[in-house]
Amino acid sequence: MTSRISAPRELVTSMVQVGRPLRNLPKRSAGNTPADMPAAGKCRHSDYCFDDGNVVLECQGTLYKVHRSLLERHSPVFREMFMLPQPEGSIEGLSEENPITLEGIEADDFTRLLSLLYPPVLGDCKITTVEEWMSIFEQADRWQIDCLRDKALGNLRMSYISPIPKILFWMRFRLPEEDIVQPFIDLIARPNSLSLSEAQAVGLKLLVKIACARDMARDEGLCPHSGGFSVRRDEALSRIVHEVFYPS
Known part of the structure; x- marks a missing residue:
């Protein structure tokens, strides 16, 4: 059984006001999936499954094998999440068979976030549309990555939005x-x-x-x-x- 981080996605037309809590992160549940069990119905992301990655995350059936240190460096939410104690025998996030599930987050949104954390060309940014910058802002706000949040807000301010x-x-x-x-x-x-x-x-x-x-x-x-x-x-x-x- 994988851990799940509840993070419901709201539409732009929602009136819900989103906070940025650090506390009340979910406790990890004991993993009971055999290490050799295939991850049925899941696929590895073509760009963000690194051979030397040391934490496996899942969004909507898409697996990401990335670097824990990078997420911890930029996001206090990830940093605190990784500090949560795991039950004895749990291997959550250490294999593709038992990833940490980011529930309620669109795979496209999380992929956009990773595209800025792992630019294909150093200093390059392929985010261009208002929808994409709103997506980046939402993810940066959720994970408290302030530099990306400020960058997204700056681009939204310069863009025409009805x-x-x-x-x-x-x-x-x-x-x-x-x-x-x-x-x-x-x-x-x-x-x-x-x-x-x-x-x-x-x-x-x-x-x-x-x-x-x-x-x-x-x-x-x-x-x-x-x-x-x-x-x-x-x-x-x-x-x-x-x-x-x-x-x-």
């Missing part, structure tokens, strides 16, 4: 409020109201606040026009955003 996905992602991870003032302005100033799918994505509480802010903007005559917004209108819309979404 208002609702950006707002939900920033709120989920409690990122700086000022980064999403403009997306909120875009939502409350646009001529059309939220679609059904957008309303379902933001949830009732946020939907009510957006509707309230749009009403305030309309009552103050801040509706969009062909000439765009003046500085004074932008300042007024920013004030409405702070009053509705970030009241002091």
Whole structure:
């Protein structure tokens, strides 16, 4: 029986706020899988199963044989996990037949994380899309790899992300409020109201606040026009955003 690390993946549209606990890591269970039993239904990752790797991890049936020291160096979560005592006779993580299972984590996401820890060319980075950087940010936040978290956030800040996905992602991870003032302005100033799918994505509480802010903007005559917004209108819309979404 392999150990399992519970780490449920949330969609970008989730309103769940993710913390970064170091404590309450799961205890390892005693392994009872014979060392010579084949790993049925599992496959080795073509790039991240190193001959000299000394810890075996599994995500969604994909096996990774990597270097414990590298994970410990960059992630306090992995460092504390590896310090947990193992029951006598347990060989979890030492063989492909009895890996440490990272439950609830997408294999593609974990592979992206490893691509930055093991770049094919020193200093190279093949992560380019917003979706990929969001994936890297989520993994870096989960494992508390702060340098990668900061790198991912920097790239997300420089990328265009449509208002609702950006707002939900920033709120989920409690990122700086000022980064999403403009997306909120875009939502409350646009001529059309939220679609059904957008309303379902933001949830009732946020939907009510957006509707309230749009009403305030309309009552103050801040509706969009062909000439765009003046500085004074932008300042007024920013004030409405702070009053509705970030009241002091």
